Amino acid sequence: MSCVPFLTRVVLRNFKSIGHCDVRLGPLTYLVGANGSGKSNFLDALHLVRDALATSLDNALNERGGVAEVRRYSSGHPTHFGIRLEFILPDQRRGHYAFNIRALPERGYEVQREECVVGKLGKGPSFRIERGVLQSSSEATFPAVTADRLALVSVSGLMVFRPVFDALMSMGFYNLNPKLMRDPQKPQDGRLLKPVGENIVSVVGHLERVAPDRLALIQEYLQTVVPMVHGVERKQIGPLETLQFRQDMAGSKAPWHFPAQNMSDGTLRALGVLTALFQANSEHSPLLIGIEEPETALHPAASAALREALAKASQTTQVIVTSHSPDLLDDQDIEPERFLAVVSEGGETQIGPLDRASVSMMRQHLFSAGELLRMNQLVPAPSDPDAQSKRQDDLFGQGDE
Ligand SMILES: Nc1ncnc2c1ncn2[C@@H]1O[C@H](COP(=O)(O)OP(=O)(O)O)[C@@H](O)[C@H]1O
Numbered sequence: 001m002s003c004v005p006f007l008t009r010v011v012l013r014n015f016k017s018i019g020h021c022d023v024r025l026g027p028l029t030y031l032v033g034a035n036g037s038g039k040s041n042f043l044d045a046l047h048l049v050r051d052a053l054a055t056s057l058d059n060a061l062n063e064r065g066g067v068a069e070v071r072r073y074s075s076g077h078p079t080h081f082g083i084r085l086e087f088i089l090p091d092q093r094r095g096h097y098a099f100n101i102r103a104l105p106e107r108g109y110e111v112q113r114e115e116c117v118v119g120k121l122g123k124g125p126s127f128r129i130e131r132g133v134l135q136s137s138s139e140a141t142f143p144a145v146t147a148d149r150l151a152l153v154s155v156s157g158l159m160v161f162r163p164v165f166d167a168l169m170s171m172g173f174y175n176l177n178p179k180l181m182r183d184p185q186k187p188q189d190g191r192l193l194k195p196v197g198e199n200i201v202s203v204v205g206h207l208e209r210v211a212p213d214r215l216a217l218i219q220e221y222l223q224t225v226v227p228m229v230h231g232v233e234r235k236q237i238g239p240l241e242t243l244q245f246r247q248d249m250a251g252s253k254a255p256w257h258f259p260a261q262n263m264s265d266g267t268l269r270a271l272g273v274l275t276a277l278f279q280a281n282s283e284h285s286p287l288l289i290g291i292e293e294p295e296t297a298l299h300p301a302a303s304a305a306l307r308e309a310l311a312k313a314s315q316t317t318q319v320i321v322t323s324h325s326p327d328l329l330d331d332q333d334i335e336p337e338r339f340l341a342v343v344s345e346g347g348e349t350q351i352g353p354l355d356r357a358s359v360s361m362m363r364q365h366l367f368s369a370g371e372l373l374r375m376n377q378l379v380p381a382p383s384d385p386d387a388q389s390k391r392q393d394d395l396f397g398q399g400d401e
């Protein structure tokens with residue numbers, strides 16, 4: 001049984017438009033704010049960690065246009081960007097993983113510091129590396145490290161660090177693309193849904209075989225979001241495969257079968273979102289799912305069903321969604337603690353829990369988050385000046401874990 005939430009705190013420094021952010025996360029987080037405020041950048045910081053571990057830091061940075069595009073450009077020209085993730089592992093141990101990347105004057109970058117601690121410092125597994133040199137470690141032997149790579153990749157060969165690596169690798173990030181979901185796909189690994197839904201047919205096929213109960217749950221929610229649709233299955237066409245939907249037709253007793261080609265963007269996106277949320281099965285269970293704008297292309301009436309699906313999924317998997325849709329947030333029963341407000345002030349992103357006025361209005365059921373967003377009133381609480389003075393060194397060292 002996994003532990004929800006997996007990530008309890010995220011600290012970012014100079015990551016894209018985010019100068020500084022230090023937020024707590026619960027099982028379900030709605031990151032809300034206007035277009036361009038920096039919501040995707042927040043999720044992308046977590047995604048970068050996963051990409052860097054899955055392939056390499058170099059690859060993760062290059063996919064984002066290089067280190068120059070990833071660190072924040074501003075008049076102060078910060079040379080570093082940093083990420084700290086505090087977590088609870090599935091075995092309940094707490095810990096953190098943090099690194100700081102420095103852009104080199106010519107070109108390229110180096111990992112200035114990288115740190116991983118599980119359990120209380122000095123008691124559990126830990127390492128700290130500075131510019132390619134191991135400074136301290138709980139382990140007697142340690143693989144060679146270099147300044148251009150994240151050591152957690154090579155260190156995952158040591159059993160003690162493997163759970164951290166596996167947990168971070170099991171995060172999934174989604175920005176679903178109905179066009180790619182509609183086209184026939186090549187059969188591929190269907191254990192984990194890929195970021196834009198490019199392997200959704202294989203995932204549906206995999207669930208048909210290993211976890212029919214999960215597929216049934218996805219179909220049940222799909223029907224509440226898109227009432228006409230009764231089910232979905234994988235269909236082979238020559239060397240390729242595609243989705244086939246069952247749909248009610250007026251005047252016909254048996255449901256009709258529809259190829260994905262005829263399905264609306266909204267239906268395909270809804271299926272993608274639900275598959276991302278409920279894909280966990282005995283062979284692969286993500287610990288965190290980040291979903292970009294799950295309500296896009298859906299009818300506003302589907303929002304309630306979508307909110308329910310998000311809440312249900314977050315009982316077993318941590319969920320973070322970005323949204324700028326007041327419709328999705330028009331529910332006075334969503335607790336104010338579930339929201340992180342995202343605003344851009346002079347090009348710099350501020351992210352934080354809702355300010356006191358918004359929380360109080362929501363608690364008194366005067367306004368829902370959606371209504372506050374419509375009125376441009378959903379703003380983060382001003383950060384505490386004491387905390388600001390500690391900003392320089394909050395990426396490393398023992399935190400709240
Ligand atoms: N390296 C960077 N430094 C500063 N700002 C950046 C950087 N990379 C992207 N941005 C800014 O981030 C903004 C987009 O943020 P994004 O997370 O996509 O917004 P949202 O998802 O809320 O619509 C753009 O205004 C873009 O200029």
Ligand SMILES: [Mg+2]
Nearest residue numbers: 039040292322
């Ligand atoms: Mg976005």
